[in-house]
Amino acid sequence: MQLNIQPSKLNIPKTVAEFSTPTTEQQFAENFAQLKPVMNRTEALYESSRCLFCFDAPCIKACPSGIDIPQFIRQINSGNDTGAARTIYEANYFGNACGKVCPTEVLCEGACVYNLQEVKPIEIGRLQSFATTKVIKSGEKLFGPGADNGKKVAVIGAGPAGISAACELRALGYGVDVFEAKAQPSGLTVYGVAPYKITNEETLAEMDYLQAQFGYNTHFNSAISSREELEKLEDKYDAIFLGIGLGKTNELGLPGEDKINCTGAVEFIAELRQHQHKVAVGRKVIVLGGGNTAMDAASESSRLGAENVILAYRRAKEEMGAYEFEYDLAKGVGVKGLFNVAPVEITGNGYVSGVKFIRTETKDGRVQEIAGSEFVEPCDMVIKATGQAKQTEFLNLIPGLKLDGKGRIIANAHTGQTSNPKYFASGDAWNGGAEVVNAAAEAKLTARGIHAYLSK
Amino acid sequence: MPDLSINFAGIKSPNPFWLASAPPTNSGYQIMKAFDAGWGGAVWKTLGVPVVNVSSRYGGVNYRDKRLVGFNNIELISDRPLSHNLREIEEVKKRFPNHAVIASLMVQSRQEWHDIVRQSQDAGADGFELNFGCPHGMCERGMGSAVGQEPKVLQMIVEWVMEVATKPVIVKLTPNISDITEPAMAARRGGADAISLINTIQSIVGVDLDQFAPYPIVDGKGTNGGYCGPAVKPIALNMVKNCAQHPDIKLPISGIGGIENWRDAVEHILLGASSVQVCTAAMHFGFGIIREMTSGLEQYMVEKGFNTIYDMVGKALPNVLHWEDLNMKYKVTANINEDKCIGCQLCYTACEDGAHQAIKLNAGTRVPEIIEENCVGCNLCSLVCPVEQCITMEQTDPGTEHLTWKERTEAGTAPTEFEDEKAGGRHHWVPEPSAALGKERHKTLPGKARLYSGETVAPTEA
Numbered sequence: 001m002q003l004n005i006q007p008s009k010l011n012i013p014k015t016v017a018e019f020s021t022p023t024t025e026q027q028f029a030e031n032f033a034q035l036k037p038v039m040n041r042t043e044a045l046y047e048s049s050r051c052l053f054c055f056d057a058p059c060i061k062a063c064p065s066g067i068d069i070p071q072f073i074r075q076i077n078s079g080n081d082t083g084a085a086r087t088i089y090e091a092n093y094f095g096n097a098c099g100k101v102c103p104t105e106v107l108c109e110g111a112c113v114y115n116l117q118e119v120k121p122i123e124i125g126r127l128q129s130f131a132t133t134k135v136i137k138s139g140e141k142l143f144g145p146g147a148d149n150g151k152k153v154a155v156i157g158a159g160p161a162g163i164s165a166a167c168e169l170r171a172l173g174y175g176v177d178v179f180e181a182k183a184q185p186s187g188l189t190v191y192g193v194a195p196y197k198i199t200n201e202e203t204l205a206e207m208d209y210l211q212a213q214f215g216y217n218t219h220f221n222s223a224i225s226s227r228e229e230l231e232k233l234e235d236k237y238d239a240i241f242l243g244i245g246l247g248k249t250n251e252l253g254l255p256g257e258d259k260i261n262c263t264g265a266v267e268f269i270a271e272l273r274q275h276q277h278k279v280a281v282g283r284k285v286i287v288l289g290g291g292n293t294a295m296d297a298a299s300e301s302s303r304l305g306a307e308n309v310i311l312a313y314r315r316a317k318e319e320m321g322a323y324e325f326e327y328d329l330a331k332g333v334g335v336k337g338l339f340n341v342a343p344v345e346i347t348g349n350g351y352v353s354g355v356k357f358i359r360t361e362t363k364d365g366r367v368q369e370i371a372g373s374e375f376v377e378p379c380d381m382v383i384k385a386t387g388q389a390k391q392t393e394f395l396n397l398i399p400g401l402k403l404d405g406k407g408r409i410i411a412n413a414h415t416g417q418t419s420n421p422k423y424f425a426s427g428d429a430w431n432g433g434a435e436v437v438n439a440a441a442e443a444k445l446t447a448r449g450i451h452a453y454l455s456k
Numbered sequence: 457m458p459d460l461s462i463n464f465a466g467i468k469s470p471n472p473f474w475l476a477s478a479p480p481t482n483s484g485y486q487i488m489k490a491f492d493a494g495w496g497g498a499v500w501k502t503l504g505v506p507v508v509n510v511s512s513r514y515g516g517v518n519y520r521d522k523r524l525v526g527f528n529n530i531e532l533i534s535d536r537p538l539s540h541n542l543r544e545i546e547e548v549k550k551r552f553p554n555h556a557v558i559a560s561l562m563v564q565s566r567q568e569w570h571d572i573v574r575q576s577q578d579a580g581a582d583g584f585e586l587n588f589g590c591p592h593g594m595c596e597r598g599m600g601s602a603v604g605q606e607p608k609v610l611q612m613i614v615e616w617v618m619e620v621a622t623k624p625v626i627v628k629l630t631p632n633i634s635d636i637t638e639p640a641m642a643a644r645r646g647g648a649d650a651i652s653l654i655n656t657i658q659s660i661v662g663v664d665l666d667q668f669a670p671y672p673i674v675d676g677k678g679t680n681g682g683y684c685g686p687a688v689k690p691i692a693l694n695m696v697k698n699c700a701q702h703p704d705i706k707l708p709i710s711g712i713g714g715i716e717n718w719r720d721a722v723e724h725i726l727l728g729a730s731s732v733q734v735c736t737a738a739m740h741f742g743f744g745i746i747r748e749m750t751s752g753l754e755q756y757m758v759e760k761g762f763n764t765i766y767d768m769v770g771k772a773l774p775n776v777l778h779w780e781d782l783n784m785k786y787k788v789t790a791n792i793n794e795d796k797c798i799g800c801q802l803c804y805t806a807c808e809d810g811a812h813q814a815i816k817l818n819a820g821t822r823v824p825e826i827i828e829e830n831c832v833g834c835n836l837c838s839l840v841c842p843v844e845q846c847i848t849m850e851q852t853d854p855g856t857e858h859l860t861w862k863e864r865t866e867a868g869t870a871p872t873e874f875e876d877e878k879a880g881g882r883h884h885w886v887p888e889p890s891a892a893l894g895k896e897r898h899k900t901l902p903g904k905a906r907l908y909s910g911e912t913v914a915p916t917e918a
Contacts (some may be wrong), residue, residue: 049521052842055801058822077520113822116798117843 004104006178018334020233021281021305025211028277031303035329036100039123039130048077050367051122054113059124062111065092065441069108071122076131084131086142090165093167094160094440096136096206097189099128100198102437103292105325136209143213149173150455154237155216156224159187160439161427161446162243163210168447170214174454177237179369181223185211187245187301189436191270194293194296196303200273227397234422240451241426242409242418243443244395246388246433256346257384265289265297265385272300282381284308288343289385290320293328302333310377312338313349314360314367338377342369346382373438388433398423416446417453458757459764460750462496464731465650465708466624467583471496472765473721473749476712476733477560477585477628480743482534484544488551492752493743497556498548499652499733503541503572504562504599511905515661515671515681525735526688528661528681530672532593533562538572542579549647558626561617562587562599569616583623586614586648588639589655589662591682601655604630605652607642614646626710629695632658636695639701644705644842651699652710652733654681654692685736689714693727697776700728716745718752726772730765749862753872784864785857788833788849790814790826796846797823803837811836813886 023030039047051073059069068087075084088095104110104125112121135142153169155162158180166176166373184190185207190200211218224230233240249264251257261282272279281304287297290313302309311330313320317339320327331337341357348354359373390407402419409418409425416424426446427439460471474497475481475490490498517526534541548557559576561584563569573584587611590600594597603609607611610627617625627643629636631654638652658680660670670678692713699705709728709859715721716737724732737745762768792803807815814830815837826837838847864870871878886892 046521051799052802054799055805058799113798113800 006131009220009408010219017302017305017307019303019305022277022303024277028195029199032300034100034199035196036123036126036129038133039126041449044076044127044130045378047123047127048073050114051077052113058111059108059122060142062107063091064107064435064437065098065444067091067095067128069110069128072131073122073124073127076127081131081134082140082142085135088128088132089142091444092207092437092440093164093210093444094189094436096129096132097160097186097198098437098440099125099130099132100202101189102435103323103325106323107437112262132206136205139209139212141213143167143171145170145215146173148175151166151175151238152177152236153239153241153450154179154233155243156233156240157187157243157245157429158182158185158218158220158429159243159245159427160189160436161245161429161443162187162241164440164443165205165243165426165450166216166400166423167210167214168444169217169450172447174238174451176214176216178218179222179224179233180218180220181225183220185218185220187243191273192293194300195273195276195304197307225394230397238422238454240423241416241446241450242395242423242429243427243439243441244391245428247391248389249384250387250389252343252384252386254343254345256352259346259348259352259382260350261352261380262346263384264383265293265383266388267381268297268301269293272304277304279304282352282379283305284310285381285383286312286377286379287383287385288312288355289313289386289387290315290322291387292322292326294383294385295322295326295335297385298335299333300380301383302330302335306381308379309335310338310376310379311335312341312343312355312357314340314342315362316340319362327447337373342367344374347376352380352382355382367399388428391429395429406432411446412449414445415449415452416442417449421453424453457521458754458762460496460753460757462731462765463858464624465583465626467497467556467558468494468554469496469731470554471750471753472712472725472731473746474498474556474558474731475541475738475743476735477502477558477587478735478739479531480735482536484548487544487548487557490738490743491548491552491555492745494746495555495556495743497582497731499543499558499560499585500534500541502560502562502583502590503538503576504533505568506537507532507535507593509535510521510674512672512674513808517661517685517687518632524736524740525686526659526661526683527685527739528656528659528667528672528683530592530674530679530681533587538575542575545576545581548723549582556582558583558585560585560587560628562594564597564599566616569613572619573617573620574813577621577623581623583649584617584621584668585626585627585628585652586617587628588613589653591632591656591658592680601630601632601658604628604639604655604867605633607638610639611642611646612785614643614648618647618910624652626652628655628712629653629699630655631691631695636698637705638707640699640702640707642708648707650708650710651705652820653699654688654695654713656684657688657691659683668670684713685740686714686716686720689720689723693723696724697727697773700770700773713790716740718749718756720868722756722768723772725765725768727776728770728773730769730890732779741886780862780865781860784861785853785859787851787853788835789828789831789852790833790835790837791848792824792826793848794823794839796843798843798846799823800842802840802842806836806840886901 013253019031022031053070057070072084072087108124109121114121152175155166155178158178166178169176186203190203249266281301285301285306287294298309298311342360343355344358345356354376356376359370360367392407400420409430411418411425416426418425424446426442462469462472477499480858481498487498513531515525515528519525559581561572583857588604594600595602625648627648662671696711710731711724712733715732715734721732804815804824812832814827815824841847
């Protein structure tokens, strides 16, 4: 029998959320299950056995830190897991974090020749974490500081750039002090990456492992934010490394942006990483933006138990900056896309009650609003994933430091040296915002740049 | 449907697949279970004076993630009282009158041989297999391969057995000998009805890197074992062929060695075996593998139009020649199918480092290119290529000429001096090696390898 239901008479039921709201640590861990769980030895053996050991392998070339991937996979395969970890860490101090949080789909694994054969590429990221997790757990030291050369470097920021620079500088014999505004090291790895990519414990274990080997000094809750503080560093240290990353979420400049339950994605994710299931989320969440952080914030809202999560983007779906697999991930947990809409106003009386949008179309590559097409999409939470602001104010405190038109630090691509010769920079503050692996790779190179400069 | 049944030197079997004399044929329970599963015959675990075994008896060779590509054992012959085995042979034959039950035997004196042959006959065994192959333990006591390695002793024992045997006698040969046809001929001279080969190969399958002892480890020590499993098939095939081609042996051959699927079995058969025996695969995967083997064999026979096993026995033998009789005018050249190539460049590095430097890389593509004038048609690139039918070896000679080494030697056109112009390997090398390495580092060592060799500055890629 055919059903004949009048749409207007349908009683719209309360939507059932994809995930129930996690109330315990365990439920949180279930909702945010690791996308790349650590392999056991059998799985690592099977997976490593598939590697073809390509000549001049495309995966190495696709890795910003140039890890000799076929080498470490072969080492895992022959039962030399420690050697594999050494190969990884020789190229990248964030070896474990990168194995888990790198967008491997568009880097090493995306370059795997198996893709051309329509065979599943080697799970390089998970193999990488298999080897690094093992040494981190055992605590086996692979490296140590070099002979003391009597010189000292200050590192501002304990993110992937800062910690990588600290490790490399220690290996080169420098005394290193790392100053970090927050309470924990690893930067966005622990404050900004989605929880299903890496756990706090994993991130911090790698930080402890690095510090135990290289012995740099860390100063947490120690923001450097004034000219006086910088002067002290300039006096005391032979060089200063800037690994300060980016700042808060950009203001949109919309009416109603200050309403309760309208937050920035960076701030929301930092909260989530630190307080996990204790973070509340609305029943209906609108995420503004089309980048990877927007995808993360949307997925996270859904996994926190939001009934509806809408991803609103100014342009068409194809124009989103996010990687396709990141959008797929969000869609997979029930996130709905709303495209070609620009926010005009956050509505509500004290609390957010909706977002007023205007429809847009792209003409000659430019987004144009369609007059008279405004509508209000109701919601009780808005997450702005519209990019992070540059830390221009702070950077202006450094004499002679030049920034480019987008507020990025100008520095030599090979040495990291800025227009103030005592200052060096890597990571998001220099590249404008990229992956953990980029920061780790750049900082290693910059540490050598510092070494070359101070060895003159 | 094709007829899979065989009559092997008078031993009838519903199909050519027998379980070899080994742990899977230790008892009537196992053999009847195997027959239920579909096996055509079984050679009972060797009967004799029951032995005492050590604990820790098997060792394996794994290749990457594949287990037991090679297998060895230091187990001896049956440790069960003879009467128990004989009683069970009787029971099996009663339940499976049309299946082949062959008693494997190993004793010392003439009297013992006479006694055990008679008793096995009385129990209903369809034939005998004389174990002259065991290469560990038993040979230290003057039996097993110690007999197989002494053609005169082998012949004498076969003669003893033939004095009382009323059922067909198969002699199982050891491969631990330089010319397999010598013991095969001795078996024939002694009056044996058939031969089976190969028994296991003396081996050490591995060394424990922490205990500094060979596998399998018995209380911190080890001894050589007998090697078998997929890895030994090539050795077995060659020995089967040697016996099958020998003009004077002329005995039915039961092929043994590395058989785990229908293809392996067909290969043995095409080289002259008319029954095949399986052990390691059954020990690894259980008796259930027989279903794949019979169905594969049947399918193959249907496709080839073979009605009986005998339509295919030895069918490849006319094509196995001596090296000197191969056509030296035949020429193949490697061909890379660009559409299929995935750019792993294994062919490049294999040819570059392991063969004839006949493949080059070009800027802007990961698809390598064959340098035809350097290609000797060795097949290496096509063997390392991970993509099916991507690198193919194409015939490039017109196919009209035929010239063998033997003919060249007879005609006096074979190279005979150190600087002979008639030699084949001229021009297949890099003429100025040092210069080439200096100029083309990016082609000879990929970036990381250059860094490991101490070069901190990588030359710009071509």
